[in-house]
Amino acid sequence: MQVIKILMIMCTVVDDSNRLDLFSRGKFVVLFDSKNREILFKEENPALNSSTKRPLVAKECVRLRAEMVIAAHGSLCYPSYSILRKANIKMLVGNIGDSIYTENLRAVSKWEVTYSSFLAIKERLFGH
Template identity: 55%
Template sequence: MIGKDDVVCTTINEDLTFDLFSRAQYLVLIKNGVIIHKEVNPALNSVNKRPTVAKRCVELNATMVLAPHGSLCYPSYLILRRAGVNIYVVKPGEKLGNDLNEYNKASAWEVTYSSFLAIKERIMEVIFHEQ
C-alpha cells in the first residue's frame, strides 16, 4: 500500500520500535523502506506534543503518517487531514522494518481514544508538576 513515491513520517525509539508521538525519542521520514531523515522528537520539549509531531510531518512534506495507536488526537488529525496526508495506525512497540503495509486507516474511534489519552497525559503532567 505504500507507493514508491510516498514519504512516510512516524515516531520511533532507539531500538526502532514505534512509540507514541508524545513519548518517542525520534521523528523519522522513510522512503522506499529506508530512513531518509531522523531528528530528536520535537514533541519532547513541547506543550502541545501530538500536534507538534503532526505539524513537523507536514513541514517535512510527508505524504503518509504512521501514527502509533494513541497518538492521533483531534488537533493532530485535523493538521494532517488539512494537509492531505494519508494517516494510518500502527501498534506501539512493533519494530520498524516489519511489513509497513500492515496497518489500518485512521478511524474516528482512534481519534477519540487518542484525544482522551492526550487529556489524561496532560492532567498527569499538571498533577506531578505541582508536587
C-alpha cells in the same frame, strides 16, 4: 503476479530501535522511504519539550513534506488529525513497538481519534 511497491515518503515517531512509539513519547521523528526501506531523515522529537506534544509532531511531519504519517495507536488526537487532514497527508495507525516497515497498519477511525484525544488529555492532566 508481481507486487509493485510505490515510493512514498512517510513520517512517524520511533524509539531507539526504530519501533513505533506515541507521538508524545517517542525519541525521534523519522522520515523514511517505504519502497527502499531507508531512513531519509531523523531528528530528536521536538514534542518531548513541548506542551502541545501530538500536534507539534503533526506540524513537523507537514513541514518535512511527508506524504503519509504512521501514527502509533493513541497518537492521533483531534488537533493532530486535523492538521494532517488539512495538509492532505494520508494517515495510518500501527501498534506501539512495531517496526516502521510493518504491514500491520489500519485506517484511522473516529474511535482512534477519540481514544487518542482522551489519552492526550489524561497525559496533560496527570503526566505519562
